[in-house]
Amino acid sequence: MSRADSGRKVTIKDVARHAGVSPSAVTLAVHGKPGVSTATKDRILRAARELGWSPNQAAQSLSGRAVHSVGLAIARPARMLGREPFYMEFIAGIESVLSEHSCSLLLRLVEPEREIDVHREWWGANRVNGSILVDLRVDDPRIPALAEIGLPAVVVGDPSLAGPFTSVWTDDATAMAEAVRYLAAIGHRSVARVSGPAELGHSVIRTDAFTATARALGLSARTVVADFSADQGGRACRSLLLSGDRPTAIVFDNDIMAVTALGVAAEFGLSVPADLSLLAWDDSQLCQLTRPTLSAMRHDIFAFGADVAQTLFDVMAERQPSSHAAQIPALVPRGSTAAPGA
16 A cells, blocks of 8 residues: 555545545445446445555455455334344344354344434445345335345245345234234224334234234234333223223234233223233243233244244355245244123
8 A cells, every 4th residue: 555645645535525425435446346327336446546555454355255244234222122122032043143253243223214324335336245134114225225235135024025136034914913813813893003103014914914914804903113111012902991982802913012001001990811812922931930821922033033044144245045935933922812791
């Protein structure tokens, strides 16, 4: 590497400034990766030659075939993530596979509007060999943006959300239909659901299945939107219990909201399950620590994370893995569900 007129070493930032682009665009250009136009690439390479700059050997080695790290960006508040059993188990499953490959997980908590930039920066700077994309939305802007730069990635979500990317998912529609049929079979005619954010793809899938199954069985049903947190889950549960046609059973989209609902039921002087049945999703250890224990839709989250990580390795190795459903959550009845008035 040569020196600038000031006597210091020329950096990638100098080249970016000289070419009028971002540092990540410089990295994409010098390593021949997609994501910049031919004209921009030529301008960047010309600026690098004029300044006498070339990428250092360490960065060049990262552009080879060895897999050193994978990225996972999560658009959740740090405090909420720390209390969410799903992601703790999911990340543990990912790590179980990465450790076998001496590979690291690069984890970042981001604002939703920043996630595309984060993945671009990681990929452009050779900080990751691939990424795991979670919490997909309908028509998610991440899909076309990250496909355009050639990022190897696996989508955790239904293939209808994944665009050209390989996807691994749980069959939420089938599981939700099973949950509603179970509640109907034990005598409930008025059921409700507290969902996660409405814009999430799996929320849409679950809502559609909940509504359609309830309608087919002749049940009264409605969904209230929350954000997976205890606060909003409790607020949603209170709104349902204050309504004129109070449900006798409520399905929750995660365990934290279901656990919170036990306290809300006590506030109203209701007995669980005699006056109100509660059904959780994911079946973390929380469900077995409450009194009564919580009925839940169980799936092996650790194994799910491991499956996603192994699929990403197949993608990065260009083994052309197929998208697949990892599992269907299975109903585990416990003490929080029973016939109304039982």
